[in-house]
Amino acid sequence: MSSVERHYADHLAPIYLWMAGGVESALQAGRADLDALDLALAVGCKVADLGAGFGMHAIPLAERGCRVTAVDRSELLLGSLEGLRGNLAIETVNADLLDFGAYLPDPVAAIFCMGDTLTHLPDCAAVEALIRRVAAALLPGGAFVATFRDYTAELLGDRRFIPVRADDSRILTCFLEYRPDTVLVHDILHEREQGVWRTRVSHYPKLRLSAEVLAGACSANGLAASLDSGPRGMVRLVARR
The missing domain is CATH 2.20.25 (N-terminal domain of TfIIb)
Structure with missing residues (x-):
């Protein structure tokens, strides 16, 4: 178990819903995040949510008619998602972020990686590997949407x-x-x-991940990326194949 996985298992996961303000507050924030995107997803389309946690975005995506593959390393958070999803079309997968492609038999319409998940990767090489796999897993015209915190400038x-x-x-x-x-x-x-x-x-x-590094990795893999200010002080990236 990595230090990140141990930290979540022993320290953060048991209080994560509380951190997010409770179930309904978190889901409302997730719905607002999706509303802010210029992204048309057809009812019944397949999407993936990487670092899905308890379902802050997976549940709103499924509410909109998407079929969601929700990937996370925390069994506790995925257990919460299982309890919250009801009859929504969400498949939960306990797996490493970089291995998501093994659980997508066909290309998908969109891949989401929200809430500062990208900075949990160990280095820029891992980020570049993830982007390569994202590009390969998207349908033509598909979108990769991510939010992350830019830690490149030090707070003092x-x-x-x-x-x-x-x-x-x-x-x-x-x-x-x-x-x-x-x-x-x-x-x-x-x-x-x-x-x-x-x-x-x-x-x-x-990871102290810069927007420029992420956008460059997208461009190198045939994804046209745009960056802007995202929710809760994060950077938002939307990259289209």
Whole structure:
């Protein structure tokens, strides 16, 4: 198990829905993310959601009539998705991001990789490998849609401490520690248990991925990419085959 997988399994996955504001708030945000795209997807088309988690985008995609293959490494988050999807056409796959193609027997209309998932890849070579596989898995005219955080510019001083969410029983704060190619994300979790506050800390690396590198990888593989400001402070990429 990689450090990222361990961090999610032991630290983040159990509170991920809480981090996102609860089920309905998260799904509403996912619907808004899709509404903001100039993307026409036919009812019944096949799409893939990489790093699908509990279904923030997979469920809204299926609500629109898409047949979704939802890929994630977290069994706990995919279990949440299974419980939330009802009768929607969503197939969950517990697999590494780079192996998604093994679960798509035919090319698909669109591939989504939302919510800063791309920065979980270990290096730019892995990003380039993913883009090659995405391009090969798309139908002509198909789209790759991704959002990610640009960590290339370092935050300094107190700005490295980022409040995530807090309520009467739980407080989550991130601290960023920059390295040449990655940023170590320290998740500091305070939880109130039987009247006593307890603290747990875990960290994992995220890739300092630039928009230029991602767009260049798309162009090298026949995908015409556009970049703009995305939701929740992220960069949004839409690349069409």
